[in-house]
Amino acid sequence: MKDITKKYTNGEVTIVWKPNQCIHSTICFKGLGQVFDPRRRPWVTPEQATTAQIVDQIKKCPSGALSYYMNNETEEPVKVETETIVETSPNGPLLVYGNVAIKDAAGNLTKKHNVTAFCRCGASANKPFCDGSHKRIGFEG
Numbered sequence: 001m002k003d004i005t006k007k008y009t010n011g012e013v014t015i016v017w018k019p020n021q022c023i024h025s026t027i028c029f030k031g032l033g034q035v036f037d038p039r040r041r042p043w044v045t046p047e048q049a050t051t052a053q054i055v056d057q058i059k060k061c062p063s064g065a066l067s068y069y070m071n072n073e074t075e076e077p078v079k080v081e082t083e084t085i086v087e088t089s090p091n092g093p094l095l096v097y098g099n100v101a102i103k104d105a106a107g108n109l110t111k112k113h114n115v116t117a118f119c120r121c122g123a124s125a126n127k128p129f130c131d132g133s134h135k136r137i138g139f140e141g
Contacts, residue, residue: 010046013054015068017044022065023093023117023132032057062095063117063130091140093117093130102128 008015028036034048035057046054058066084098096116103109116129120141123133133139 006044008042008044008046009071010051010054011071013046013051013068013070015044015046015054015058015066018065018067020065020126020131021063021117021129023063023130024135025062027060027062028057028066031060059114062089062115063093064112064115067114088120089117092120092134094120104128 004019006017006019008017029038032049032053035044035046035054037043037045049057055068058068061067084096084100087095087097089095094117096112096118097114100112100116101109102112102116118128119126119130119133121134121137121139123137123139124131125133
């Protein structure tokens, strides 16, 4: 699967979107539809809301597909200073809140911050991460 990263900015904040991590929870556009609208191209228009509104909405992304950085700072994603919490999402992924380091079979290390969604159904094409396949296969658990 191709690793794609797209960036959108309003001059103050840059929204980073990694479509391969997206589980299509719809939280982004149900909460801030004027910025996140999958029917438009581009689907992200950050000039439609304040930076504070954008940051608050991105923090609700359950997969971590959306992140942000302030343009006057480095491009590092905002790190969460908290304990790690694991939550089972009904009929969906395993959500891990906090800073997590994941090592794949080839030994490559990926660091995640905020929320990471791990596949629980076994159907993801982006294992160990959830890609929303649980909805397509009708996973219950």
